[in-house]
Amino acid sequence: MSTATDNVGLELIGLNKVLGGRTIIENLDLSVKKGEMVSLLGPSGCGKTTTLRMIAGFLIPEAGKVILAGKDVTTLGPDKRPSAMVFQNYALWPHMSVFKNIAYPLKIRKLAKSEIEKRVHDALGLVNLMHHKDSRPSQISGGEQQRVALARALVQEPDILLLDEPLSNLDAKLRVKVREDIRDLQRRLGITTVIVTHDQDEALSISDRIAVMNDGRIEQFSTPQALYDEPATEYVANFIGSLNRFNGDFAEGQIQTGSNVVGIRPEDVYFSAHQVPGSHAATVDLVVPRGHFFEVYLSSNDQKIRSFMSSEIPQVGDSGYMRISKALIYKDGKLVKVA
Amino acid sequence: MAHTENKLNIQTSSWLIRLFLSGFIGFMALFILGPLFWLAIRAFVTEWTFPNMLPEGLTLRWWKVIADDGSLLEAIKNSLIISPIVVLISAVICLPAAYAFSRYEFFGRKTFLIGMFAANAFPKIGLFASIATLFYTLNLMGTVLGIIIIQVLGAIIFMTWIPAAAFSAVPRNLEDAARDAGASKLRVFWDITLRLAMPGILVALVMSFLAAFDEAQGTYLVGVPTIYTMPTKMYALVLNYPVQISAVFSLLLAIPSVLLITLARKQIIGGQLAEGFQIK
Numbered sequence: 052m053s054t055a056t057d058n059v060g061l062e063l064i065g066l067n068k069v070l071g072g073r074t075i076i077e078n079l080d081l082s083v084k085k086g087e088m089v090s091l092l093g094p095s096g097c098g099k100t101t102t103l104r105m106i107a108g109f110l111i112p113e114a115g116k117v118i119l120a121g122k123d124v125t126t127l128g129p130d131k132r133p134s135a136m137v138f139q140n141y142a143l144w145p146h147m148s149v150f151k152n153i154a155y156p157l158k159i160r161k162l163a164k165s166e167i168e169k170r171v172h173d174a175l176g177l178v179n180l181m182h183h184k185d186s187r188p189s190q191i192s193g194g195e196q197q198r199v200a201l202a203r204a205l206v207q208e209p210d211i212l213l214l215d216e217p218l219s220n221l222d223a224k225l226r227v228k229v230r231e232d233i234r235d236l237q238r239r240l241g242i243t244t245v246i247v248t249h250d251q252d253e254a255l256s257i258s259d260r261i262a263v264m265n266d267g268r269i270e271q272f273s274t275p276q277a278l279y280d281e282p283a284t285e286y287v288a289n290f291i292g293s294l295n296r297f298n299g300d301f302a303e304g305q306i307q308t309g310s311n312v313v314g315i316r317p318e319d320v321y322f323s324a325h326q327v328p329g330s331h332a333a334t335v336d337l338v339v340p341r342g343h344f345f346e347v348y349l350s351s352n353d354q355k356i357r358s359f360m361s362s363e364i365p366q367v368g369d370s371g372y373m374r375i376s377k378a379l380i381y382k383d384g385k386l387v388k389v390a
Numbered sequence: 391m392a393h394t395e396n397k398l399n400i401q402t403s404s405w406l407i408r409l410f411l412s413g414f415i416g417f418m419a420l421f422i423l424g425p426l427f428w429l430a431i432r433a434f435v436t437e438w439t440f441p442n443m444l445p446e447g448l449t450l451r452w453w454k455v456i457a458d459d460g461s462l463l464e465a466i467k468n469s470l471i472i473s474p475i476v477v478l479i480s481a482v483i484c485l486p487a488a489y490a491f492s493r494y495e496f497f498g499r500k501t502f503l504i505g506m507f508a509a510n511a512f513p514k515i516g517l518f519a520s521i522a523t524l525f526y527t528l529n530l531m532g533t534v535l536g537i538i539i540i541q542v543l544g545a546i547i548f549m550t551w552i553p554a555a556a557f558s559a560v561p562r563n564l565e566d567a568a569r570d571a572g573a574s575k576l577r578v579f580w581d582i583t584l585r586l587a588m589p590g591i592l593v594a595l596v597m598s599f600l601a602a603f604d605e606a607q608g609t610y611l612v613g614v615p616t617i618y619t620m621p622t623k624m625y626a627l628v629l630n631y632p633v634q635i636s637a638v639f640s641l642l643l644a645i646p647s648v649l650l651i652t653l654a655r656k657q658i659i660g661g662q663l664a665e666g667f668q669i670k
Contacts, residue, residue, distance in 0.1 A: 142563040144564055
């Protein structure tokens, strides 16, 4: 029992939050292991930021508990919690230098000057910003500001690191690099981390586990691979990756009439000129190049279906055979069968 | 061919614009600085009347008159004591109010904000007349306290509206970040909110000081004949002294304004506070 709790970095139990008369979060449970990196993923308005702000202490839940590193912090203010947050637009203090921004949390903790100096320098080294220590936030680039915000959080040696859409203000190229840097740093320091994002690519590539949120609830909480391969609900299947969706059932390798919902990943749809067991006649309607793969629109038996192909790309109008290797069957939005 | 013609046109028009602009700037400079210049000359010359192109002679006599006249010195002293007190009192009353207006939603918030404007929208003399009746019953007529109250009334609008806007302009997530870093609410206010709102508060302090320093109507009504400040003394000066004395007095009256605006300008436009607001 004690080993189980020792291993828990963050635990949310039955959280409820009402804002402006509207229930934002309803009975939310989440357990994050020590040293684990977890994403809260969902569209805007799903309650992911509200959840993060409850973990940080900016919002107090109407019901439920927030347990950080084994300590109940539900009613503590943000200044009393062992958490550190990186804000969406970094929230660096414009009237302080980079050094002073990072030193501020330590100054508040009344550390000795030499100790502050040492720890700030360590943090600056960690994010490669030594050369900017005397700059003002307005004098450095967005990516650098982001790293200062990260250093300011890490210098506090928090039990848990909270990241609120930390990459959304960076351009696409930089985003990929910074997210790798963050992941690398998180692994090296072994720090429990919760990151809020609406970007599935980001979540899939950076997290140990992802909590997909919808309407104030967690739809599914699993590893990226499990989320993708066996999405527990239709919502998750739609939100993560691409999906062909049909009303009906799946039998004998094709869509049949029925009362359920069938979801098929485009990469599980194969097309070839030759018939193989389980394949059905199909024609090619449209071929769209997508860089490293092609998006091929097929019709078969009055059904339109999309396929991602990377070799032996057919021409528009070609006739051939289509094979579906995997289908997800949902009943009332819940996964009932993987065929 | 058409090309060169076009170029020529642009050159002529830019030349015209420049001529017009310099003419306009010259006119504005004359319009604003001209009277001040004339005032400054007046303060240092003996006599200068219409047909004469040049003044009769230079003198410091008028400055000596003021230095020797106890009642004039008294007025200067009163002004220099009362105005800072007014600024201090209005800051103590209004800055917390400004913060509340900016950060909290409470009953009557809008009414108060608009009300402050409304009080300034009507001719003040009517307001002062009714205040005077009240002051008579409270024995505040002819007292320093009465003058302070009157001048604080005039400073309230500057001390509330400008700092309220300054507090509102401080991004909330900068405060959140400081809370997250471990700062108490009071510490956040001191280290972040107040620091970032400081340029606005400085402007408000300067404006209230000038408003208090220049206030004449109410101060005259309440203070005269027991207490004179520099502006109310001007009335007596214009009527009873040679015109050069008024010129000297006007220059003295302008000194705090010029001094304050110069100092504040450096703080607001120049220093690190401006960087916080990203204006340079």
